[in-house]
Amino acid sequence: MSKIKCNHCHLEFSENVMIKEGDLNFCCKGCQGVYHILKDDGLESFYDKLGNKTLAPPLKIINDDVTKFDSKNFLDNYVSVTKDGFSQIDLIIEGIHCAACVWLNEKVLYETKGIIEANINFTSNKARIVWDEEKLKLSEIILKIRAIGYNAYAYDSSVADEQASKAKRDYFIRMMVAVIASMNIMMLSVAKYTGFFTGISEEVKNMIHIGEFLLSTPVLFYSGWIFFKGGYYGLKNRMVNMDFLVASGSTLTYVYSMFILFGAKGESYFDSVAMIITFVLVGKYLEVIGKKSAVDTLDKIKSSLPLEAVVIENNIKKTVALNSIKLGDIIEMRAGEKVPVDGIITKGEGFFDESTLTGESIPVYKKVGDTVFSGTINSNALIEFEVTKDFRNSTFSSIVTLLEDSLNSKPKIQTKAAEISKYFTVTILSLALTTFLVWYFFGVDLGFNYSGANHFEKSFIVAVSVIVIACPCALALATPMASLVGISELAKKGLLFKEAKFIESLAVANTVVFDKTGTLTKGELNVAKMKILDDNIHKLNLLYSLLAASTHPVSCSIKKHLETKYELTEKKLDNVKNIEAKGMSASYTNVDGKSFELLGGNVELLKENEIYYKFDSNKTVYLFTINKRVIASFELEDEIKDNAKDLVDFLQDKNIEVVMLTGDNENVASNIAKQLGIKKYFSFQTPVSKANYIKELKKENKVVVMVGDGVNDSVALSNADVAIAMGNSADVSLAISDIVLLNSSLTSLKDAFIISRKTYKFIKQNLTLSLIYNTVTIPLAMAGLVIPLFAALSMSLSSLMVVLNSLRIKMK
Template identity: 50%
Template sequence: MSKQRCDHCHLEYETSMLLPDTSFNPPKFFCCKGCQGVFHLLSDEGLSTFYTKMGETTLTPPKATLDDVNRFDLDGFVSKYVKKSKEGFSEIALIIEGIHCSACVWLNEKVLSRQEGIVEVSISYTNHKAKIVWDESLIKLSEIIETIRSIGYNAYPYDPKSGEERATAQRREYYSKLLVGIFATMNVMWIAIAQYAGYFTGMQSNIKNILNFAEFVLATPTLFYTGSVYFKGAYYGIKHRYITMDFLVATGATLTYIFSLYAMFSHNAEVYFDSVTMIVTFVFAGKYLEVLTKKKAVDTLDAFGSSMPTEVTLIKGDEKILTSVESVEIGEIIEVRAGDKVAIDGVITEGEGSFDLSRLNGESIPILAQKGDKILSGSICLDSVIHYQATNTFSSSMFSKLVCLLEDAMNKKPKIEKLANQISGYFSRTILLLAFSTLLFWFYQSGSFEKGLIIAISVIVIACPCALSLATPVATIVGIGLAAKKGILFKEAGFLESMAKCNTLVLDKTGTITKGKPEVVMYEYAYTFDRSLLYALVNSSNHPISQGVARFLKEDETTLHVKSLEQIKTVEAKGVRAIAEGYELLGGNAKMMEEAGIEVLLPKGFESLSHYFFAIDGKLMAIFGLKDALKEGAKESIEALKALGLEIVMLSGDHAKVTQEIAEEVGIKTYEAGLFPHEKAAYIETLRQKGQRVVMAGDGINDTLALSQSEIAIAMGNGADVAVDISDIVLTNDSMQSLYEAFVIAKASLRVVKENLFFSLLYNIVTIPLAMSGHVIPLFAALSMSLSSLVVVGNSMRIKNVLKRS
């Protein structure tokens, strides 16, 4: 027996006794979980040089009960990886090693959810990433990790780079096992051909025995090496009283193998070693292709967040300092050069340049940003050197938020997926019962135990719940990936399903249908006054009307002085009041003026415009008429949305004439004008009480109440942060075309999920009775089961082409 050292304690053991860890390249080998855990701890903390300094010294292996799980409770680890949810619970993202089918996900979720103190468990089948929320007062993170390990899996904190390394290692392991299976299958097929030829032409018994033994030699490594993943899964499933897909495959192949051993030595029956080899190889080949296909679907999401810079250049006086993105504080000045990615949101203080925002909004045309313009993390500086002031931290910047949204979306499960997983959980036990009943029936009917066993094995092998479990997660992850490419971010995968079922779309006018940048087209001054007072007042508000007046004053007036305001008060959906240099300033719409007792009369030509009134000490000083242009493609997108069968409603806080004009221009028949935020929310609540399922799209603070009342809330990417925070979907490129594409992707994803579920159920309804009636041999059962899973995966990939057809 060859011996090898443990990579941590350096003690020698027989190679077969060591635990391989393929997350390292080249793989590391450990004598126990304790040594493996300590090696990971030192590697994660950058202390791998310890082993160089250690030389030939040997260590005492740490006890399994005192292994690296304790590090998960250390303050340094907690501050780095654990977040606090809004409810005050702890939350972490983990990669769970050892998952190779949806049943593994189901098993982990079931076991973890039963632990006291765990509030939420959601594991993504596609990338093995788990989101776990727990109450620290009831359970420790180390106890959660120990629970995962107790059922035969391992867990590490999520890190995109290490996750990619582990995925690569898993693909290599699967590839080597597949090669063994293919080699054995190709050779066993030649032997089987020789045996079948001998069956018709005559073959001496000693030759037949030699061929049987050759098949045995080929089947054994295939079953116990290539098929080892199924034995491991079956063992831990039985240990925790769950019947999984692994158990079905392992049972079918093992029963066939044992029966073939009996037949080989007793010479009383035919051997089926060829079936053993092919069952394991076909099933494993399907699994390997499935892993590769899912990886391609997830690559879009991984690439979305894996290329952000980890360091930025800070400008402090005449000094330039390279520092980590996590340590940058709001207000600090950052330098960005041509080709650099912007890591943190900010406002340009020096220079100008072109920026590529395709990572954020899918648009390939660069935009020019100048001093005073806002730049977003995730954009790329193309052609100059600029300095900008950070307005957010790294974790609260736009790109970091979007990556978090995508990661959460991958982990959240739609209702239809949860239902499918529940069905597949009962499915395995039902199949075992049917197989046992089949064995008894054929044994009683024919008097041949051999025939009954072979038919029962065919039932077990053909009726795999994989296709049923794959039906939803693969389709939803492909849909989310396609949406992300188009700048459409679903915060949960479940929102694909919910959005597809909605029948009413409610649109805010300003910033959603229109550009949200109204320009002053008419104005009238009643008296002479200091324009700087008005400029200070409109600059204190982020409302599009106020900002439109501010832009006009900045361009029209040559001498605007800085004025400080006091007692600033924003009156919701009406305007702003403040004190400056002893004057009471009032700016806003007609309702605000009327409530202040100021009479307003619209001059001729102002009727179809949005209005801004300005008063000083109760006297009306000026009126501005503004007009907002439609977004590019808004009319065409609304027509396309109608073609999807949606009822379109427009709500606006603007006055009736402007609202009517915009509604007629884009072809919306149902609209409401002059609504306050609570009235918009009440309107949506009324629609929902009538049984309509409502999607609301808006961009401003005044839309947040209405967004919160809708079944699906969509925030336009350039909108207020609070609107983005409470929304279910974010459109980063701020276009009406994206709104249409979001509906198309959602509807296509739900349609494909239903097709997958229908196919999976139909497949089992047809094939199980065929197998029970003795019309399917184990070999074709294995091939059929593998193909059913691949059909589901292939059908899901069709979602990628849905926008090309629309």
């Protein structure tokens, strides 16, 4: 039967196994997929450059293997729905070795119809993919990734940990083979180089060459296989990466040494081959260790939840897995157990240790009706609670998701570094070729005296040194390693960054805008003075009812105060309306059909309704009226939070402008601002005016951070460059915030600025170090001052330098 050549890999196959597509022939769907990817991207010139050369086909696709990705069970377990209605999944992509691999996968995925977002983290190989399920199946996404030579599977913490351990073992075995072989090669090399000075026969020298050949071969083709594989897929997709530099440098040296072994004149460099692979492998292994150390914080958090819970159904207790817990289930918890999901206590009372969420070591007392959060510990009692959030949406799971998202995102500075590293390897290969040509044709000999080497040999070895010494890996690691360590350190302080890019934004911020109540102050207003002008119990019931309809700290404090003075009953009100930054209005109709118009709020609210009541105070004022007649007045005061003054002083010392926006009156605002030393503040602010003020700041090209905690801050938060919400904030504020301050401590907020600035400084240091390294060492190698052996060592040390420098973020 006749053989037909595949239009992609150019290998020949029997006609009966080929996939026909018009005039095109493909040996497999992998080659067919890659061909169309290149064609659709306008990269057909790849085949012109390939000429008559052949390629190995991409991974063989087993269709049965991907059907599980579209099953209901798989989608329920691993796929979530975004707020826009799109499907979202986290995948681990196997085969990623460098920034070029990330670029290729992201490029292919982004250009796939139906994919909305594809973000791959270089340090963890984790991809966050958002797609339109009506246009694309998940199995098709997996096949797309496989078609370009990579593999993907759903991210699962246990599976991911197993894969990471497997990769670590694989690196370790390959590294140890290389280390043991290289040590033996060095012993032979000592004899060979000693012979240069004391004399050595050709027969003995040939025996040494054979020994070095036997030892270096497994190092190159077994230990160094990962570099060949990475370089191959890079070339196949028109990307020249760091793996290609290592593979090409060591292979050229190996081939040249083979010529010497079989009779050509000169010296063999099998020792350099082994050392190149060994040193780079050691560096890569240390990178793996460094990455794992930074991710350990997330693993520790995730491992603290129980795997199951006791559910009470029809008075029968049964143990169920966390994923099987449903809304409305009644969970029983014994003393010392961890809360598996969020809920409201229905039976029992006791203390809960919430230090895993807030960092506060003092247990919190909770009773029937109070909310318990997943991840906290029931300290001392038998508790029953009703489930209000399933496992996926519970507090603890949301925190883990935020952490994973932040580790999966990229700061802006990383994008710039990726652009540089994309063209780096091509530049290095061009410099190596130029170096060889200059040395060979112009007889340049500026550096190291290669004993006994001929002219070609000198030129060749210098060019190899240029290839080996360059380190795009250090450049690619500079940002993700520092970001990873920074994010883990921030998490320890109770700070959750939804995306790593906010580290950079926070580090360069020059203006911080604070809400007052609940942010700079405790938000626990106490009634300092109460005046009841009409103590009719029915009218006080209406006041109590209006207060109960609001969750604002002012209303809650007055309601709590009234409960200590009177026995009041809540009435059903009509037309309840929240009036931004001023108060509330409502109406009430009694059994006789008589209607009452209720107002509760500040002096401005009364003026708007043509009720003129003179009331001067430097405290927060609340007035209550029925049918435009003042029934009661309250003066409240709020304590300033611990360390608020320290935070404001710190920010101003760093030349960061501090602004306070509050809905309170001028007297209250000026009093708080004076105590904290805030020079710029604005009172009587509505949610819209807060947002407009932030917009104006951004028009002045200021990088604005907004810190708030209430629903009225949500619009302003959404307009800031960085939105920070307190952990006790309203759900809407948490949803649109960029950073969540779990413990609501202003000391942790100060830590956020310190660690972010420190991380950003180390990112810039890493980039500078890697650029300086390459700027200094590449010319030295071109001048012939560095032999391949030391070039490989230098390359590994540069990557290790970046990793170790990033770990310094942990140091105080």
